[in-house]
Amino acid sequence: MSTETPQAATRSVVIERVMPHPPEKVWRALTQSAMMAEWLMPNDFEAKQGHQFKMTWSNNGYSGVIDSKVTAIEPHSKLAYTWVSMGVDTLVTFTLSPEAGGTRLRMEQSGFDPANKNALGGAMHGWTGFLEKLETVVAKS
């Protein structure tokens, strides 16, 4: 990444893929708690604007919580929620658009702002696991 643009201050992750399934079906997988748990993480999500929920993850003995809140919900087309993990505060937006033979699904996670100190302030939960993980990384280096 050598080009410096004003937008470079906040960086995003974008993943886009055409799923060979109708938007209604993809929407269910994105918005029904039990289904989300199958592909994403255990959660107490509800498809309601403003609903606050948590997702939990565990991996190789490490675990953590992601704090979220639904900020946009437009059936079969758009879903957005905040994503606060280890003090990093971002926004995840899913956009669905019908396409011949399926659904184009786009996920954008935005708000990785290297200049924003708040992005890493507060929220110390998850730290113990993170530091243990760091220990194994340090041991390997």
Add this chain to the structure above:
Amino acid sequence: MSTAAQNQIQSEVFRILGDPTRRKLFERLAREGELTVSALTVGSKVSQPAVSQHLAALKLAGLVSDRREGRAIHYSVKPEGLKPLVNWVEHYTQFWTDKFDNLEAFLNKMDN
């Protein structure tokens, strides 16, 4: 910031936390919040001057900050100091790619 500069900061943080005593002090501050040098010395296997020296190194690396109150110096973690260790964009690109694979496999199993 250039990648080279970023790598340099990253290896400095690794070097600083590579010392087990220093890492333990840092972990205690992360877990327990603000602590004084004497509180940190209790429960550590090294002397108070050695603890102070380790804390100075952590401070120089931007991993902790200090605050003087009377004769006591209180130390606390600076979370942003660890930031160079985690490339969030790279981390989440991998994360969502894996989740999209899961989702696709799940959709294939799902009834219409």
